[in-house]
Amino acid sequence: MRSTTSSLVLAISAAILAAAYSAEYIGGLKPCTLCLYERVPWFLAGILSLGIVVMQFTGPMQRLLLLIGGLALLAGAGVSVYHVGVEEHWWAGPGGCTTPAELPQSLSELKSQLKAAAQPRCDEIPWQMWGISMAGYNGIASFGTALLALIGRR
Numbered sequence: 001m002r003s004t005t006s007s008l009v010l011a012i013s014a015a016i017l018a019a020a021y022s023a024e025y026i027g028g029l030k031p032c033t034l035c036l037y038e039r040v041p042w043f044l045a046g047i048l049s050l051g052i053v054v055m056q057f058t059g060p061m062q063r064l065l066l067l068i069g070g071l072a073l074l075a076g077a078g079v080s081v082y083h084v085g086v087e088e089h090w091w092a093g094p095g096g097c098t099t100p101a102e103l104p105q106s107l108s109e110l111k112s113q114l115k116a117a118a119q120p121r122c123d124e125i126p127w128q129m130w131g132i133s134m135a136g137y138n139g140i141a142s143f144g145t146a147l148l149a150l151i152g153r154r
Contacts, residue, residue: 005152006052006062009069012145013046016138023134029127032120033097034083038138041076045069045149070149073142080139086122087133097122 020039023029031039048069052062086093097119120126125133132140 003053003056003058003062005066005148006049008152009045009066009145009149010049010053012141012148013042013049016042016141017046023127027127029134030120032122033094034079034086034122034135035120038076038079038083038135038142041072041079041142044072045145049149066149066152070146073146073149077139077142077146080135080142083122083135084133084139087125087135089123093122 017039020031020035020042024031048065051057052065057065082091083093085091086097127134128136
């Protein structure tokens, strides 16, 4: 059961990351700071699951790695919920991610702002389906996969 759980967590992690990078590089949706933070737990859970599958860990080591991956995905679900709250303007997000850029005080500041790549804002929803943003779908997937890892580690 645990090796199946590890394989499923690995497959889901790979699929989620593939979808995120496809949206970015094929779909042109540039990720905001919180979007990038939401990817970290998927990398961690995927790497740990890959370790279980490749190294054929069993017993306590396998349970420990699934626990760590599951807890990371729970943390990722929390970041997703926070991100959805920022998108819906329920609360403020990180300063550089939600506040508009300051007005330039000189021509040189204006030139440097125009040259700098615009960072996507965390409080804007670039894509949604059925009223749920990518951050919302990530939260659902993170929570569900965390439960799979935590329950499957038994």
